[in-house]
Structure formats: C-alpha cells, structure tokens
Amino acid sequence: MTDRNTTNISIEPADPEHKRWYCPQRLVHYNYPCDEFSDIYSLAIVFWEIAMGTGKIPYSEVDMYYLKKHVHQKNRNKLPNDIPSWASSYKTLVERMWSHEPDHRGRIKSIVKELSMLMEKKEHSLTVRSII
Secondary structure (H helix, E strand, O other): OOOOOOEEEOOOOOOOOHHHHHHHHHOOOOOOOOOOOHHHHHHHHHHHHHHHHHOOOOOOOOHHHHHHHHHHHHOOOOOOOOOOHHHHHHHHHHHHHOOOHHOOOHHHHHHHHHHHHHHHHHHHHHHHHOOO
C-alpha cells in the first residue's frame, strides 16, 4: 500500500460540471479521499485541455447523468493524433496519469521530472530543425 496524504474536502458546488475533472473513484464514492493520486488524475484532464488547445470541456459529449458510468468503463478523452514526434511521450504520460488504477498514475515528483525531460527533448528537436 502506498503512503498517501489525504484531505477530505466536502465542498459541493451547485453546478455538477466540476465532476468532469474527478477521478473514477471519486465519481463512484463521493467520500473517496482527495489525495495525490486523485489530483494527478485531475491534472491529466487539464493536460488534455492544454493538448487540445480548443477550450473544449472534458467529456462534453457525455451527459452528466452518464459520466460516472462512462469514466468507470475506462473511457477517456481522445488526445490529438497529429502531435509532433517529441510529444508522443507527453501523450503517454497523460494516458498514464489518468489511469483507472490510482497507483499506476505516478507521483508528482516523477511527473515533474518527465515533463522537464520532455521540454529538453522539445527544445533539442527545435534546435536540430533550425540547424537543418
């Protein structure tokens, strides 16, 4: 079992749209504790929004009534297919971060390290292109 710092937050906004960023476990069990792993899942959804670059709301095609079932069946938002070669690692990272199993999502320190390496890879790719 992994050590987890958890917080029980029971703020329930009137608008249920915020649930589109909830991890699958919290969608099913509202008292599921907010922890590093649930935050990592939500961060993956934000990373999806950044990758899309359209301002599209996560799971906008899914009615709120069916969202819990949709996400629990391991359906996720689609990442763009036309990404640069250096960004394929970003896609893999996001897909891992929104894994159904919390312990498969990774820890924030390792995710920050991977993002730093991705940025170096991107800058190297851009530098090589400008030389050619």
